[in-house]
Amino acid sequence: MKKWVSAARFSTSVGLVFAAVVAQAALAQTAVPESNQAPYQAPYQASATPAIPAARDIAYPGMLKVLVDATDLDHRRWVVRQVVPVDKAGEMVLMTPLWLPGKHAPQRFADKIANVRFSAKGETLTWLRDPVAVNAFRFTVPDGVTEVVAEFEYLAPMTTAAGRVVQTDLMANFQWELASMYPAGYFTSRIPVQLTLKLPQGWAHASALEVESTGADNTVTFKPISYDNFIDSPMFAGKYYKQWDLTPKGKNPVRLNVFADKPEYMEAKPEVIDLHRKMVDQSIKLFKSEHYDHYDFLVHLSEELGDIGLEHHRSSENGHDIKYFTDWANAYIGRDLLAHEFTHSWDGKFRR
Template sequence: MILRTSVTALALAVGMAVFGNAQGMAIKDADLTQWQSKVPAPVNQPYPYGTMRLQVDTTDTTRRIFKVRQEIPVRAGPLTLLYPKWLPGNHAPNGPINKVAGIRFRAGNQTLQWKRDPYDVYAFHLEVPQGVTNITAEFEYLSPSAREQGRITATQDMLNLQWNAVALYPAGYYVRQIPVQASVKYPQGFTAATALSSSSKDADNTVRYETVPLDTLIDSPVYAGRYFKSWDLDPGSKTPVRLNVVADAPEQLEMPDEALRAHRALVTQAYKAFGSHHYDHYEFLLSLSDQMGGNGLEHHRSSENGHDPDHFTNWKGSFVGRDLLAHEFAHSWDGKFRRGADLTTPDYNTPMGNTLLWVYEGQTQFWGNVLAARSGLVSQDQAKDAAAIVVSTYADERPGFGWRSIADTTFDPIINKRSPQANTGYQLSEDYYRGGQMVWLAVHAKIAELTGERKGIDEFARAFFGVDSGSWDVRPYTFEDVVATLNSVAPFDWATFLRERIDGTRSPADGIIANGWRLAYRDKPNDYQKAALGESKTANFALSLGMNIASADGRINSVLWDGPAFNAGLGIGQTLLAVNGMAYTKDRLETAVRAKQPIRLVVRNGEVVRDVTIDYRGGLRYPVLERIPGTPDRLSALLAPR
């Protein structure tokens, strides 16, 4: 049996040895095996004992409890069962094991004792008695009942079932080699959508799904709801693409014709960009809710998405964030079919490597915005206004590039687990997304320049992601593969070009200039920014005073490192009480900034109230893109439909 050694345990052992020597108690030939995790490493061989059966009862939506029963074929002897830890698309070891309770194992009527691995808390050890060929595992998954517990995944009217939350699996095997047959009992009146194919449905609304490898099951989540509607986004195709929507109320499911045309155009434009598809069918799963938590998570044949309840009914005004479905759809090619080699792990408990997330997420962020514009989900002007915000972020609001690189931020999902930070602009935070987007914008411009405008990033996408159309086996890649494909499109020193932007501490904002546009500033936000600020309920003074404020109560949400507010001693969590002798309001602060004179504030920090003066005289500044005369307009060409 191959053992997976715990790095933490090894460090502990070494530390004890050093401590012992310091006290004159030398430890010779320390037995490190006592600090080893006894979890078998995965081997690429079929699971030899049969098909697992997983039954989930989701009917207790009032208390938001999922009841799980799992039958696992086994042989007598030691057995280790794993709960998924490293989740695809999460880029971090954050499997929700803290929400699992009531774990019980049985062999027939015999209760089996279990013990959690002390160095891998996602692993459970048991001893299977002689003559036993099948054991039953039962537990409850206590999904969050309040937002502070995590994302809400079940309400009275809808639910999101993620299989990784409700499944165990035997250690020692690649997950693609473990067959599983799942069934779900849904609340009466609920309709479910998933990439899985169902084999039967009972009168009690229990749906049985086809037997699939465990990795396919985990990659095929479910959205189900009382108010449900589905649209065919590629009519007549032999490879269906459907938009499946659950909502808080039935009237929220009324999608205008304009919106349906844009969603159908998204499929068309994606096929033109990538020149392929990598699924047998694709299911957009979308919730329109202010009760179930929003989401954006990619899968090979589906995606989990969330928008506000008025997403369709306020179609003219709900354009902010409308690139979500485009982003997650692009992931079917970038991240699922083509995946960084160090992210392509054999099971869900082997650590993943994030070093290529600037391709996985950065290029998908790029394509999400491009495809949203090409399909008409947003207008070209809206796409440019959104791009102006990103460009200004990297031109003005990321002093952290003085010490960190985009490449180093690929570790942030592990380091920070997506929790709030004190100074995002200085610490940086998963900048492989939008910083990566800017890098790929620069790549597009360079390809166009090298080829006399005959080619662009579409040619790279078809060469890199467009191979083996119809196949949905994972094709891993390395940095060298990316460089080789770029060279096949337009010969150049791409390795240096990319490394300077990914590994260096330079801002990636220069790509916009190469595309024929430059960053400028106005004293009023554009329509896109107004809508974004309204949704976030934020008063944005980031490019003037260097801080953002909660519109309603004056609480400071963010402060730009080394900006005017920062240098005046203001920080996150402090509250503005007064502006130039008058009670704080957003409008009064805007008026004071427009005056281009030092601003007197009264600020509360805990129980301390003090006077603060910000000597800023630059007026209000909001970003906008403007054309550079006499240069190719590569950005408009990029955003135009194919």
């Protein structure tokens, strides 16, 4: 069938062609003569940096001491001071963890670390962030030095636009990969570390880490642990806290640790806690083993702290609706979270 072109469409087509011709003419008039053009420059090639030392299955010569001050609630920053023993002079590389258990991709948070400083015997060391592996920090250990001090601040996101919220005015979710570094060249299972944490007054804490001592200013020192298990032992802390023993007759303690925006959110009926005890009991019967020496469910009931569901060998991080206990009959969405993460203690953690 023959198609007729309307006058309006013809006029539009002519107008577009005319506009294109005018644009080409203008471009030709503004073109820079070839003699005036800047000479071609090849892309800048940065100088190569030495390879990061490969991890070896040997013991690290000393214990890392990690001190974290988390009392600055106004700015939501964690001030970190880490003492790293050294046994020789020369180049050293400290790294923030990149590949983390339970994560599905490399974890990079370099944009949230500020005021980085390395020193030895009170003297500042010149350092370089690796241009490719940006989680690696390079510096030279001077002669006669037995320890290096690494200092930095972790700037916790204020809003979800900047990342997952891990700190509020009432609670915090400490994940130690955000507040520590480790020396390259060693299996993390062979690097011992000891944490000292200063919390706001009145705050409680829960974690798979075991307490060694507690100071009057709410500074807590934990027992030494290998660095890989340290990273696998996050912490919940906060103003409003309650704990239930889920295995009162069990050989290995399993505890339900709950932090909330308000105390009334933790008012759980006895029959609800009994259901949690039955879940643990049935899991142990199913797997016929208890390879952990203790286990801590870390649960937050908050409208501000970022949501989470993450497994660990001796604990799990769990975020629930604030009505998890108080509206048990209706707040059933996601109720399988604790059982799911508990299962990972066998599947994905014990067998890893």
